[in-house]
Amino acid sequence: MLEQTILEHAKRMAPQESCGLVIIQDGTEIYIPCENQHIDPENHFSIAAEDYIQASQIGEVIAIVHSHPGGNPYLSTADRAHQLKTDLPWWLVCDEKIIKFECVPKLLGREFIHGSTDCYGLFRDAYHLAGCSLPDFDREDNWWRQGKELYLDNLAENGFKQVKRDIQPGDIILCCYASSRANHAAIYLGDQTILHHVPNQLSKREVYNERWQRMTHSIWRYRDWQPSAFMGICNDLAVDSI
Structure with missing residues (x-):
């Protein structure tokens, strides 16, 4: 009603x-x-x-x-x-x-808090602003050191498929950050730029340079992704410009 x-x-x-x-x-x-x-x-x-x-x-x-x-x-x-x-x-x-x-925190300049405003929290909130709903997985700090696979065990089950080439804005880049496991997610923004959140730093845009390319484990794309939805993310990133 x-x-x-x-x-x-x-x-x-x-x-x-x-x-x-x-x-x-x-x-x-x-x-x-x-x-x-x-x-x-x-x-x-x-x-x-x-x-x-x-x-x-x-x-x-x-x-x-x-x-x-x-x-x-x-x-x-x-x-x-x-x-x-x-x-x-x-x-x-x-x-x-x-x-x-939901009134999620602004995507840029977030303080890193594991389990909430961490790399998955940024990924999830950005997709929320693009109109895509993803679950909030329970995750202990250093889960990757306990033999767990937060990303690899859950992405396919939640509508993502791995892609081998032709990376597009909105794709998710999984990286092995100081680990042999895929323990970090970044969102590709286009123009060799990523949006991500690493420990002890504020969330930020960064060049997808050789260092991050070497750490890249795989690239994933949401099956129901509409390129226009990416503007929901871009509009948040532009908030400080108005």
């Missing part, structure tokens, strides 16, 4: 972007449609502060909703920048579907 109400609101408002708030009241999720206050409502949205305050007086705001009529199924750079400010999930209506984006 909740999602149907959201979809119907988006359909009524097209070609303008619809917008609204999801609140929780007495354990029930309720959608509150809001007027799009933006000067360019076909390409952007803005919710009045008064609408937000009124909604929060009724219940706890748990998500912000808007639509991309005939647009892209991922957050724009402006969307992502504002999501980070709200620190809330954003639900996006596109192609008569609702895509729910």
Whole structure:
């Protein structure tokens, strides 16, 4: 019922972007449609502060909703920048579907914490922003020293296939980082650049140079990957530019 109400609101408002708030009241999720206050409502949205305050007086705001009529199924750079400010999930209506984006930390500049904001956490969150849902595997520190294979045991089961050539943006590069096992994942961004997170460093972009190429174990591609989805990752990386 909740999602149907959201979809119907988006359909009524097209070609303008619809917008609204999801609140929780007495354990029930309720959608509150809001007027799009933006000067360019076909390409952007803005919710009045008064609408937000009124909604929060009724219940706890748990998500912000808007639509991309005939647009892209991922957050724009402006969307992502504002999501980070709200620190809330954003639900996006596109192609008569609702895509729910958690407010994951910005991809660049993360502190390394094994088991959360580590190399797999970056990989998983980047794919989440591209609209691809991956499980959060339990992983002990130094699992690769205990004879385990976090990546090789799970990638194929979760929609990835190994590729031998023609690396593409969005592909996952598995590396043997100070180990004989594939214990590190990087996302290929194109132009010989990777996005990754190594211990004792902040997450960053880096040249896929000879050092990393020597450490490369294999390259993997998501079977359902759509090249356009890569923009969901790029838009996060561009947040600091606006």
